[in-house]
Amino acid sequence: MQIRAIEPKDDAALQAIIKVNLKNNNLVLPGTAYYDPELAHLSAYYATHAPSRYFVLVDDMGAVLGGVGVAPFDLERGIAELQKLYIAPNEQGKGYSKMLMDAALAFAQTEFKALYLETHTNLVAALGLYDRYGFERLSAPIAGSEHSTMNVWMLKKFS
Numbered sequence: 001m002q003i004r005a006i007e008p009k010d011d012a013a014l015q016a017i018i019k020v021n022l023k024n025n026n027l028v029l030p031g032t033a034y035y036d037p038e039l040a041h042l043s044a045y046y047a048t049h050a051p052s053r054y055f056v057l058v059d060d061m062g063a064v065l066g067g068v069g070v071a072p073f074d075l076e077r078g079i080a081e082l083q084k085l086y087i088a089p090n091e092q093g094k095g096y097s098k099m100l101m102d103a104a105l106a107f108a109q110t111e112f113k114a115l116y117l118e119t120h121t122n123l124v125a126a127l128g129l130y131d132r133y134g135f136e137r138l139s140a141p142i143a144g145s146e147h148s149t150m151n152v153w154m155l156k157k158f159s
Contacts, residue, residue, distance in 0.1 A: 003103050006054040008043045013064035015039050021086045025122040031149030051111045055103045057096055065091045068100040070108045078113030097129050114157045118150035130154050
């Protein structure tokens, strides 16, 4: 296993992983990442939105198993957004989300004061992960949100 920065060759695999996860959780809806215009070219998106990173988990053969992104959300307030944390369905339950979350948090803490995320109540495993990492639930999205279908908003402040 290896976590590395996204490369253009990862784009198609990540798009497929994200879409199948959303489909499996009944979230093929406008206002979700399923319809994000940058989904087919995540490597280009993260390369042009500094300071940002997209971490990819690959197996020993180089196959993409999942990924997670961190990108600016509200630079004036020092807030980044945790984006597109997804694991291939056949690889879930093996602790890979934790590995990716650790990488995302390590990066975010060096660049930002807080990390914001938007998720959905259908994504039960993700909610548990975010709770374990100390994200606090918000009563409403932070201004500037693009994913109107998401119904859970969380924030983790860094000390």
